Amino acid sequence: MSADPIQKIAAELSRLPGIGQKSAQRLAYHIASMPEEQVHSLASALWNGRKSIRQCPVCFNYTEDDLCPICADESRDNGQICVVREARDAAAIERMRDFKGRYHVLGGTLSPLNGIGPDDLRIKELIGRLSDPGIKEVIIATNPDIEGEATASYLARLIKPMGVRVTRIAHGVPVGSDLEYADEVTLSKALEGRREM
């Protein structure tokens, strides 16, 4: 019954994050029913896309060219580096169109339990970039979770002695959310970080 190619498609799809056995099956049957040219365009976007993607040697963002579009953009502010865990976090900040500095993609966060230490992240490369005297501020935008916070404090301890300002993105209640449903830690951070109006 289970025509072999369908099972093979399902097996490959189920290796992707967030796609379980059942949805992989569903998707595989859907792909079997799709017009050939649509499947071709999907498969070639995956393969040609992956082949053309490299890492920017400066900030470790994804790029098709030698430098990523942001590092190559001369109009951006050299004085600020925003440190993120993954390239997709930089993409999220870019979507807001507010930040005009540069990025640095760590490639993860410190996680001693998973054996991820400073040498497994692109921290040495970040420190290397700070030798440029034009850099005034490092904004740490790792996730507001335990590992993200630990990574942020580690970086702050490392960078501050170099005379560069280190800042952390604000914690607080998300815009549009309901106070009633905010957890206590977020609420207490929101109170702590209150501002004059």
Add this chain to the structure above:
Amino acid sequence: MSADPIQKIAAELSRLPGIGQKSAQRLAYHIASMPEEQVHSLASALWNGRKSIRQCPVCFNYTEDDLCPICADESRDNGQICVVREARDAAAIERMRDFKGRYHVLGGTLSPLNGIGPDDLRIKELIGRLSDPGIKEVIIATNPDIEGEATASYLARLIKPMGVRVTRIAHGVPVGSDLEYADEVTLSKALEGRREM
């Protein structure tokens, strides 16, 4: 920022059912980070898989060969045809390893609102198969929803006059479920279909 190939991958993925913009983005970034050979194996499973899949000319299941493995299997019972909406429904029944007859994939269910009438389904082909005097029973296993029921009654009215027994899969409370959460229609069907113990 948004390296173009990543957006292209995300756009292709978001055309698949059940994959929204956000998960397509997430998957695309994951694919950018995957080893090239894994992406190659995914892309080629999709494309080579799709290319090798055809429809069985007898039951309209998916197959790599001329006939699907079930139609080609001489040990199966020619007397029973189980009618399903999609190939994946036949796969679900096969997983149970209980049914030993043949299948017929309708390719949909009657849905006047969506403009799907009898001629859009493989009903003519099903009737054609019933000219074989060996066929004793048609089991209708369309979904227990409005369209599935309408299709089942339509088929029953069509087939019964040909002297072939037509049955419908049982409706009732799913095994392992909680009566408290069963909806009223299911519960009333379960009561209606009660059996001696």
